[in-house]
Amino acid sequence: MDTLRVGEIKIHWLRGGVTHFDGGAMFGVVPKALWSKKYQPNEKNQIRCVTDPMYFEYQGKHYLIDAGIGIGRLTEKQKRNFGVVEESFILEDLALLGVQPKDIDGVLMTHLHFDHIVGLTNTDGQSIFENATIYTTETEWQEICRPNIRSKATYWADNWQGIASQIQTYSNSLRLNDAIQLEKTGGHSNGHAIIRMESQGESAIHMADIFPTHAHQNVLWVTAYDDYPMDSIFAKERLRGELEGTGMWLLFYHDCFYRALQFDEDGNVAGKVIVRR
Template sequence: METLKIGEITLTWLNGGVTHMDGGAMFGVVPKPLWSRKYPVNEKNQIELRTDPIYLNVNGKHVLIESGIGNGKLTDKQKRNFGVTEESSINTSLARLGLKPIDIDIICMTHLHFDHACGLTTPSNNGYQSVFPNAIIYTSEVEWNEMRNPNIRSRNTYWEENWKCIEEQMVTFKNELIIEDTIKMVHTGGHSAGHSLIVIESAGERVVHMGDLMPTHAHQNVLWVLAYDDYPMDSIRNKQKWVTETMQAQDWFIFYHDAHYRAIKWDEEGSIIASVMRERIE
């Protein structure tokens, strides 16, 4: 498992499974000859997108960022449509850290689309049950409201089985939320109305998790936004602010979806000055 040390905190990437989504949809109006030079594409025009949660220990609290694609929830049709070739093995990843799902205290969710939230629940004899029953799960108030009341477009990605049994664990916020004096969640909108990004600071060092505003390193360009984005101009405005500021400060970006990089530090010109590559196990 890859790690990145930020100040006094170590980030560890877990195995949350993988999807393969349409490259054109993931890069919106950007022509394929441009984006395919920056991110590999297969013969089906799909790009590999990990769904790997990030673990950290903050003030003795066990924290996850995102939850993975889950295990045993998707039908064969869904696996085919979403290109899922590997389901989550979070339990195994946590065990390597000496932990179990019941040990997780906090989960920070940038948003609640299926590829981020499926890992929160698992099938049981009575329907579904929480995977992390002792955790407080944070997301924005807007996101939580839409999760439970999706519109004609969003109902394909906000699923009842991903929220019904964890209602009592959810805690929401409006604009910003500080968790354990270390993690800041900021409501951005863009990808979804309730999408948030996450900033982690420790001992003068900082990482920014842009969520699906910048799902891979190839989305560094502020104009390269997803066709899946419900409010693309909000995505662009937030990327203009956060990508520019983070690059100027030479802070780290971390990724949940990127199949090639776990973390990158760019300079102001957009050149990579440090990185954590994903270790591929064939």
């Protein structure tokens, strides 16, 4: 199990599923001749992407960041379209850490697209982490409950109805404790959020799907899945300055090569945690 320590916080990446998303969609208007040098596609023009939640314990409470693609929640057609070759093993991985689903106190959702939320419920639509408070932005929650003509393709009713009583929303930012903060950015979705960690002088930031893989380092490289691409670009531009030469870790949910990266003052990789799954 891949891990990273940020001060007192030890992050564990759990096996939440393996997909193969369309490369053109993942890199938007960027020509294939450019992005394929950084992230090689398969013969179907798909790129391998994990959907791996992060687990950590802090001050006696257990947290997840996002939830993977679950078990038995996708149809065969959906698996084929999204190139799913492995479903979730997060419950098994949590068990290896001595953690049961009922022990999870909080689930920090970056957004509620299917590949981040499906793992919160079982095939009967019931909540898996029944004692957890599930945090998301007010905007994101309103969107999944009342999706528009575009967003209904990824905001599915059976992904939220079983967890509605556990949802706690916030407007622009939410500080859970002295180490963890959630911050709305918009961009990928209107209510998309990032997660910050800071402990004992060390820090990390999870930009989720406005910075989905290491190949998206260029602020102009955003996905075609982004509903508000200019908001993604502006958010990345604002936040990237925090990464270069500061020692802050950038955390990934989708990247199949790296779990986390650090950058020097010139934007070159200075530290890395490699995916070993």
